[in-house]
Amino acid sequence: MTDWNRLTGGASAAFGPAGFETGIRRWVTDSLASRIGGCDVDRNGNVIARRSTPGAKGRVLLVAGLDEPGLMVTHVEENGVARVAPIGPLNAKHLVGVRVRFEGGAIGVVDAEHDIDGGAVDFAHLFVAVPAGTVRVGDTAVVDPQFESAGQILYAANLPWRAGAAVLVALAGELAGCPYDVTFLFSAQRSVGARAGRLAVFGETFDRVLDIGTVAAAPAAGKRKGSVRPGGGPVIRALDHSLIVRPEIKDWLIGAARSRGIPYQMGVKPDETSDGGILAMTEGGLPVGGIDIPVYRTCGPMSYLHTSDLEQTLLLLKAALEE
Amino acid sequence: MLLKRLSEAAGPSGFEDEVRRILYEELRPHARRVYTDALGNLFVETGNPGRGPRVMLAAHLDEVALMVVQIDDAGTLRFRPVGGVDERVLVSKAVFVGPNRIPGVIGSKAVHLQKPEERGKPFSVEDLYIDIGASGREQAERHVSVGDTAVFATAFERFGDGKAKGKAFDDRVGCAALAETAKKSFDLPLVFAFTVQEEIGLRGAGPAAYRVDPDLALVVEGTLCFDVAGAEEKDAVTVQGRGPALSILDRMTIADRAVLRRLVRAAEKNGIPYQWRRSGAGANDAGAIHLVRRGIATGAVSVPVRYIHSPVQVVDLADYHHTVRLLEAFLRDLEEDPQLDFPAEGEWTS
Incomplete structure (x- = not known):
């Protein structure tokens, strides 16, 4: 077997x-x-x-x-925070607090802005907290399996x-x-x-x-x-x-x-x-x-x-x- | 200026005749072969057919517009959008209706008749009509038929610090950039495909690519740009003045890294500024082209357009010129090194 x-x-x-x-x-x-x-x-x-x-x-x-499905980095802010877009069917509201893994091995944690006042979380509010300098625009990640x-x-x-x-x-x-x-x-x-x-x-x-x-x-x-x-x-x-x-x-x-x-x-x-x-x-x-x-x-x-x-x-x- | 003529021409999806004719007349003297297909796509073949790779450069002819769906007893025209028109910006805009360019104005209930709760809400398309100055249905029907289309009556004008305003820059900037490129001589077989019906679901580009069967394709577009006061960098998608935007991901396409690498190489070798198109939203003809036959390596280069899909759009002419330069640099690079590499595992470029 x-x-x-x-x-x-x-x-x-x-x-x-x-x-x-x-x-x-x-x-x-x-x-x-x-x-x-x-x-x-x-x-x-x-x-x-x-x-x-x-x-x-x-x-x-x-x-x-x-x-x-995965995530692609579309913008990296000065503090290293990465903004992402979904590749395929990922739901933003399910990602908050989730650990993600980048192709290069970097680990990140998905978080959401706290000023959304109970509104629906979408990808405009999400970011991935990663150590500064570890990811670039175009890098991809998946939810850590x-x-x-x-x-x-x-x-x-x-x-x-x-x-x-x-x-x-x-x-x-x-x-x-x-x-x-x-x-x-x-x-x-x-x-x-x-x-x-x-x-x-x-x-x-x-x-x-x-x-x-x-x-x-x-x-x-x-x-x-x-x-x-x-x-x-x-x-x-x-x-x-x-x-x-x-x-x-x-x-x-x-x-x-x-x-x-x-x-x-x-x-x-x-x-x-x-x-x-x-x-x-x-x-x-x-x-x-x-x-x-x-x-x-x-x-x-x-x-x-x-x-x-x-x-x-x-x-x-x-x-x-x-x- | 060709961009001015193209911008001011009417070309709703399915009604691209005026724009197609301008490009046909403009490019016929420079082409080896010019032809159209059953959908109305225009093909302009140039270059050396004996060399490779065969490259298809694509820009769409059509623009977002309106279609007359009913003529009221009062002689006003009810309409529906053709393509993704932002209904909130339509009221009080001037339009041209039908092939005879009948002038009209988009009207709504007068402000003094609106209830307080109505004033706080944008008009929807059901609340709006086109006023062509007719005294009644009979008179209106002498000039307009149900099924006629209307485009924004916006004159092209240069203004500010190297900017231009006008309508339909999505995608007349692409058409103009392709036309400028088609007039240059290249030692490659090139097919310039001016496609129809992009704005209503990328309908023309797939059949165009199937017919051309290229080794690689490059789509030239106008794209989202929200770089104005109060906007955050993360939401801008593109920023005017930073050069052509290279697509990495959108709703219909994950960018082909081999083509992307060649675009970056061409830009950097020639000192041409470029930027990433930083959003997964939107789509363009690449979404249809890259899935034709056994798959076509396809890239997308875009000129940032503020207020895209609205009656008045703004481009930075330096971005436009850098896009034209990038197209030439990309094709010269292919002349020198025609071999496209399979994307290296895990490789990305930034």
């Missing part, structure tokens, strides 16, 4: 806000080297790995994101953005018996609206595309009617902001899960744009489905997931690719 603690911890610790995926790209390329042989990085920062099968039954594209494990529960700030990549990396080493040509795409700039992934496969066609991500889960079973929960198994996506999954793709995944006794949940994430959704509409269009790992996201910058969902997602993918 995959050491999910080590794999997810490695992905979580790697630095990589959208457009600045340096660390996570290195983690993915290093991790793929021992599993699938090699990979390419395109000029947009996507990582692409291909595995060919003689007499393949068809072509499958598997996509997961590389990046996570603070990865930790407690039994089968993994905690980190960036799990919603890294769990998919961890599962695809694990899958890359377990494709024996797969009758398809498989292309792995680890996409850059996913968190800012799935911008770069589509560029990596421009002009290519695939028989099936699976977008691997995460979905917001309720903290425990029964907490909210209709919601998915950590530990309940992979979530077969019905729709996201950019995608309505066609029945035959869902049936393919449901059939694979049932045939192997893999627990699964059905889910939607109407607020998130995925690479899969963009790919479904690009050029001539592609048949796209999605599998999401349930992640509980707190109101603040912390999340957790259940390692059994990572394992079951991996098993579901293997099962689907052996159908």
Whole structure:
């Protein structure tokens, strides 16, 4: 069984806000080297790995994101205080008091001006307290991931953005018996609206595309009617902001899960744009489905997931690719 | 001055004909090839097609404007904004309506009829109308149709310490800077793309880039500037007099570091002042261009424009001239060293 603690911890610790995926790209390329042989990085920062099968039954594209939301320094005041703009979906009101980590290693603490009189906090009020001289305009930071494990529960700030990549990396080493040509795409700039992934496969066609991500889960079973929960198994996506999954793709995944006794949940994430959704509409269009790992996201910058969902997602993918 | 002619021309999104015609006439003698596409984008090809890289320089033709949506019985015109117009600044402004430039004034309820609570609130577009002096609907309809557009009737004028005021500097400063550059000779294949419908969602630039299929693109824009009395440096975005602003991040684009490095190198090698565009807000055609085909390395250079999207905007002409210099320096640098490097891991420039 995959050491999910080590794999997810490695992905979580790697630095990589959208457009600045340096660390996570290195983690993915290093991790793929021992599993699938090699990979390419395109000029947009996507990582692409291909595995060919003689007499393949068809072509499958598997996509997961590389990046996570972050902050960019837009102004540095004389006392060293840095003003920042968000890169991707970060909420200013959740950042006050949060520890952030810059690409160069500097640590900062986010604070807000105290003269906002109870009004809504936005990025105009936020600043990052950092030692003077440590950051410059254009530098980027992420919420310090603070990865930790407690039994089968993994905690980190960036799990919603890294769990998919961890599962695809694990899958890359377990494709024996797969009758398809498989292309792995680890996409850059996913968190800012799935911008770069589509560029990596421009002009290519695939028989099936699976977008691997995460979905917001309720903290425990029964907490909210209709919601998915950590530990309940992979979530077969019905729709996201950019995608309505066609029945035959869902049936393919449901059939694979049932045939192997893999627990699964059905889910939607109407607020998130995925690479899969963009790919479904690009050029001539592609048949796209999605599998999401349930992640509980707190109101603040912390999340957790259940390692059994990572394992079951991996098993579901293997099962689907052996159908 | 070309900037004056461009500024005073009417070019609402989708109605860019007047601006396109000026540029067509101006640049035809300097071009290898001039053509338009189905959307109305104007392409001017110059330079040496046998060399590389193929560079697309883009500026948008259109401006924020108004569209007539109803003609009242009284002969006044109800309208809606086309693009991001600040409704609070519209009242009592002079406009030209339709292709025949019918003069009009944006009117509102008279101050003596306003209730005290109304006086404290800005007018919304529903409260406003355009008065073209018509005595009734019938007379108005002889001059104006629903669907006609209106632009601000603002004359271009130099004033102050090297400043100019006028309308539509976003993005006629970019159009003028591109036109000046297109008249120069370069040993590179250059395509100057004057794009349509930027102000309503970057609609023209993507198809333009798809057609041109360049190796790299540079967008030239007018951008936010709030450097006036009472403004804090952190909120200014750009400051007039500090030169062209280089984009690092906006709502639609994370800057391509390879292009950014080359812009900085060109500026520093030639002693051209530059500044960072210090905000994640706003967007420009780079947002559409960089996502075309397999992705296009795209940069954005902007002239700071005070009171952008309003009836009267202000630019510093030195910033404009430094932008023109930077475009030439960037292209000369590419002539000498055409190889664009992949962004080095973790590298940034400041």
